[in-house]
């Protein structure tokens with residue numbers, strides 16, 4: 281039991297070592313490896329699993345990030361488009377207002393000289409007080425508004441077409457492509473981002489927006505000569521809007537999105553770690569429990585085995601002399617018979633009985649008798665080899681099975697029987713003092729004196745009886761003239 285307890289404690293200590301080896305001064309482990317190294321080894325699969333899960337977790341977050349970045353870019357473009365549409369709508373309104381009035385007259389000055397591209401009977405007038413006025417049609421007005429917008433907000437806008445009345449309004453390649461799509465009915469507005477676009481002599485990021493202008497009744501006065509009819513698209517309004525503000529807004533939203541996703545990723549990873557750590561703790565506790573149970577089972581099994589061996593030993597041995605008892609002796613006799621029969625060998629059976637042992641008991645007590653029996657057992661063992669068997673059949677009766685014989689069984693059995701008789705008649709030093717007993721020995725040989733256990737035992741007993749009859753203290757081999765004592 282003590283062993284089991286020590287073993288269990290050892291295992292518990294080792295498990296605790298593994299769990300707490302990171303403590304400063306954790307020291308060397310039981311197996312001699314530094315605690316840190318053993319800890320790393322123990323947790324390696326756990327760390328690998330956690331890392332793998334974390335990496336797997338990164339994929340959806342990364343995908344979410346990419347999607348969000350795209351959505352933010354789309355949102356920014358949508359905002360730019362809305363701005364373009366608003367500006368375009370405003371200009372169209374103003375142009376319609378102008379067209380409805382058939383143009384408006386403004387004083388002639390440096391900023392508003394007469395429009396050389398306008399063919400009109402009353403293009404230039406002079407007021408009654410002598411002020412010269414010139415007619416500003418929608419196109420001229422748009423150009424003037426464009427100059428104002430460029431001056432105040434950096435927004436560039438202009439009317440453009442593929443065969444404009446004013447050559448300066450000729451569409452550039454991007455505008456020409458857009459006009460082509462408008463005319464083919466593929467789209468009715470266009471917005472694109474340009475990272476570098478010339479704006480007032482500098483390269484700046486811009487959103488370019490363009491939508492078509494349609495010929496209305498009021499436009500026909502000027503444009504009919506070009507061959508345009510109602511609803512045709514002679515050109516469009518092209519707007520370039522500096523994009524720094526929108527890009528800053530986009531980058532700010534992207535940064536916020538990245539931080540939110542990173543926070544989410546770390547939080548989820550942290551939760552995952554906590555869950556895994558808990559799982560790991562439970563697993564370790566379970567492992568420890570099962571190891572303890574295993575140790576207990578191993579110990580119980582060992583105890584049962586010992587108990588079993590002890591029981592077997594007790595069932596087959598005499599408790600006083602520790603010699604094999606009659607049960608085991610009978611087994612050995614049967615084995616000897618089998619072996620000898622199979623290999624055609626012989627062996628000797630010897631029965632030994634102390635002479636007048638009762639007198640020892642009567643004179644000195646049962647304990648002294650026991651002491652004598654133990655001494656007799658040791659003396660008998662000293663007369664034979666380990667491969668032979670000495671047994672106590674009961675009371676003061678012993679048996680010897682001689683299976684090894686160098687000089688032939690007959691000779692060997694005679695020598696051993698004589699030696700037994702002599703040795704047992706030597707004085708015994710017992711608790712009350714020195715005393716003497718003698719013994720009678722009967723011998724039967726296999727197969728000469730019997731081929732079965734019963735015959736051998738009976739004939740050895742007859743030989744022993746014969747010694748007793750002839751005055752005890754000696755030995756005899758069975759001979760057929762020996763007869764059993766008459767009953768009564």
Ligand SMILES: Nc1nc2c(ncn2[C@@H]2O[C@H](COP(=O)(O)OP(=O)(O)OP(=O)(O)O)[C@@H](O)[C@H]2O)c(=O)[nH]1
Nearest residue numbers: 633634635636637638639641646647649650675676
């Ligand atoms: N001390 C002791 N005595 C025992 C034990 N078993 C049997 N005896 C005694 O051994 C004695 C055997 O006596 P008997 O069978 O009459 O034989 P004996 O006195 O040796 O006389 P012979 O055999 O005729 O020479 C009896 O008194 C038993 O009580 C034992 O375990 N211990």
